[in-house]
Amino acid sequence: MSPVVVSLESVSAAHGTRTLLDGVGLGLDIGERVGVVGRNGAGKSTLLNIISGTHPPDSGRVVHAGGTRVGALSQADSLPGGTVRSAVVGDVPDHVWAADPRQRAVLTGLGLIDRLDEETGLMSGGERRRVALARLLVQELDLLILDEPTNHLDVEGVAWLARHLATRRCALIVATHDRWFLDEVCDQVWEVVDGRVDAYEGGYSAYVLARAERSRRADATEARRQNLLRKELAWLRRGPPARTSKPRFRIDAANALIADEPPARDSLELRTFAASRLGKDVYDVEDVDLTVGDRTLLRDVTWRLGPGDRIGLVGVNGAGKTSLLRLLIGTLEPGAGRVRRGASVRPAILSQEVTELPGDLRALEAVEQVARILAVERGRERTAGQMLEQFGLPSSRQWTRVRDLSGGERRRLQLLRLLMGRPNVLLLDEPTNDLDTDTLTALEDLLDSWPGTLVVVSHDRYFLERTCDVVWALLGDERIRMLPGGVEEYLARRAAAGGSPGSGTAGSGASTASGGSGRSAGSGGSSGSGGSGGGAGGPAGPGSAAGSGQASGTDARPALSSGELRAARKELARLERTLEKLGRRESELHKALAEAATDHERILTLDAELRALTSEKDQTEDQWLTLASKIE
Structure with missing residues (x-):
């Protein structure tokens, strides 16, 4: 098969009067893993449908390499009637598919291995989603296209899916709002915006930095254009010279974008301000038993939430996360014990x-x-x-x-x-559902300055780590426990307890993962303070090297020999000296342009030299970045 699995040539598509794709050209090679991002309605699903061949483009063409096996998961699951077994493996005898380690791993990882005889028509939407995903993943494919595959998966299920996809050699295109998943799985990001598709190297963290850098470069280009206009005005008016500046090279500029950025939020200030709005007491759950239907979710649990606490709540499906929120807000009453609510609490x-x-x-x-x-x-x-x-x-x-x-x-x-x-207390149950990455970023920015108590139930690991200071877990053993190590500790506890990733149920083995007493109590009404050292994601945040899924993986770059490394460092130093010289010459040219404000011919000559120098500098910057990435 050709290295190119699929290519798009001048593809356009519209929905009503809106142009979603306008002359898009793309290519995808074997083994490449692409994450697709963009605002809701920008055309992500349209792009995926066109690539998979589900819908033809309005113009242009899509070319698949001969013999390419394509599998696609859409947001609207269409399963045949019958059992889980028939939907996933068809009429293949059990001893045949069970001998295939991939098929066993998929059914086990998605929590379906013990549900093969259940009828898909009686399942919930989330359960049917896992069946549709399993039906796709058991196949041998050359191109795998997934539209929001993490929907209805819990934290364990998302982690399992990321590990599974890392073992596959096929090309992958995935549209998802789960930014941790993008970082963990993808080596490219395609952003669908204004009818075009912009490509970025790296996962989500690299995409954010690259997009910021592109914005800076666009601003610099606009600044140069404005500078020339000012020169024209200066020539006409003999006004003061215009000023401009540009950092040495792109990596410095990218670092400068975040160098003076304060922390996302001042937790101490927010907590102090929240105390003035909420008082000392928010929620005190004392010796509570909670039963829903015939299932006991909590037994003899004590849990305290203070002003300004920012809590992420994780747990297996069915452990009682949503019921716990309803207990706090008062729509569920405990079977024993009590829930005391502060007099000034105004929840939503x-x-x-x-x-x-x-x-x-x-x-x-x-x-x-x-x-x-x-x-x-x-x-x-x-x-x-x-x-x-x-x-x-x-x-x-x-x-x-x-x-x-x-x-x-x-x-x-x-x-x-x-x-x-x-409200001064926010209880958010899966707030990231149906939100695109830009909207999630806007929400996180708003929550950064929101002074109040926050409890978030979410399978979106990035959102939890970004907005919360501490993670608590319901492990299916009728207890609630604080996890200083955040989501990583939760996954480790579940693995140690023999929990089935993606099982979607509170496993019977979860009780062995407790590692603590039967009562989980916060200290002094402020549960968040007890976990301030680890935070929601441990010491490293989602944007750091330790927190980034991509940075934590094995480095696939070939190792340089000692001689090659010395030569590369020598060349790197030479390029840095060249960039410094070009930077000094650029400053001289800008100064000369200002001084030549009344000499139109001189301005044209200097401007031509500046354009050539800028092009040379950009090429040198590219060489520096390429070489620097090899010896990091």
């Missing part, structure tokens, strides 16, 4: 459903129905319309009726209405 809960939205109202009206103004920071306010813009609903969509919005847009609207109500 984001459920997994969006049925409470007023379908007849327009989007802006639905937000203004709650409040017209939101204080995003002390001294700063934003209108409902501005908040809708921040959450990805531009003015052109703000007068659309709620019932006509997409699922992702309704989810954003639901979340915004919640925040506009000015």
Whole structure:
């Protein structure tokens, strides 16, 4: 088979009057792993459908290499009737498929090995999603296309899927909002924006830095254009010279983007401010038993939440995470014990459903129905319309009726209405569902300055580590425990207990992972303080080398010999000296341009020299970056 698995040539596609793809050209080789990101409605699913051959483009063509075996998982699962066995392995006898380690691993990893005789028609949407994923992963494929594969998977299931995909040699295209998953699995990112597809090397962390760097370069280009305009004005008006500056080379510029950036949030200040709004007591769960139906979820549990606590809550499906939120808010009552709530507590809960939205109202009206103004920071306010813009609903969509919005847009609207109500306690149940990466970033930015108590139930590891200070876990053993090591500790405990990744149920072996007493109590009403050392993701955050899934993997670059390494370092030093000389010459040219403001011919000559020097500098920067990446 050709190294190129699939290529797109001048592909265009539209939905109604909106152009989603405009003359896109792409290629994917064997073994490449691409993550697709972009705002909801930008055209990610359209791109995937065109690549898989499900939908033809409006113009252009898609070429698959001869004999390419393509498998695709869409967001709308279409399973045949019958049992899980028939859906996944068909009529193959058990002794045949069971002898295949890949098929056994897939069924075990997705928690289906003990459910082969269940009817898919009686399963929930999340269970059917896992069956559809298993049906795809048991096949031998050359190109695997996954649209939001982590939906309905818990933290363990997402971790298992990342490990599984790392063992496959096929080309992979995955559209997902799970940024940890993107970092762990992908070596390229395609961003669908304004009808085009921009390609970036690396996982999500590298994409964020590269996008910021592209923005800086665009700003620099615009600054140079503005500089020439100012020179023209200076020639006409004999005004003061314009000023411009540019860092030595791109890596310095990329570091400068984050060098003076303060921490995402000042936890101590937020906690102090939250205490003034909430008082000392928020929630005290004391000696509580909680039973739902015929299942006991909690037994003799004590748990305290203080002002400003930012808690991530993880656990196997069915362990009682959502029930615990309902217990806090008062829609569930304990069978024994009590839940004491602070007198000034004003909670709001984001459920997994969006049925409470007023379908007849327009989007802006639905937000203004709650409040017209939101204080995003002390001294700063934003209108409902501005908040809708921040959450990805531009003015052109703000007068659309709620019932006509997409699922992702309704989810954003639901979340915004919640925040506009000015609660001081936020309980978020899977808040990342149906949100794109840009909206998640906007939400995280808003939560950074939000002073109150926050409890987040989510399978999105990146979001948990980004927004929370400590992780607590429900391990299916009727207890709740704080995990200073965050999600990594949770996965280690589950593995030690023999938990089945992606099983979706509270495994019977979970009780052996407790490692603690029967009572989990916070200290002094502030559970967050007990885990401040480890944080939600341990000592390293999601953007650091230790926290990045890509940085933690095995380095696949070939090792340089000692002689090659010396030569590379010598060449690197030479390139740095060249860049310094070019930088000095660039400064001299800018100064000369300012001095020649009245000499039009001199300006043209100097400008031509500056353009040539800028091109040479860019090429040298590329050489420096390429060489530096080899010897890091």
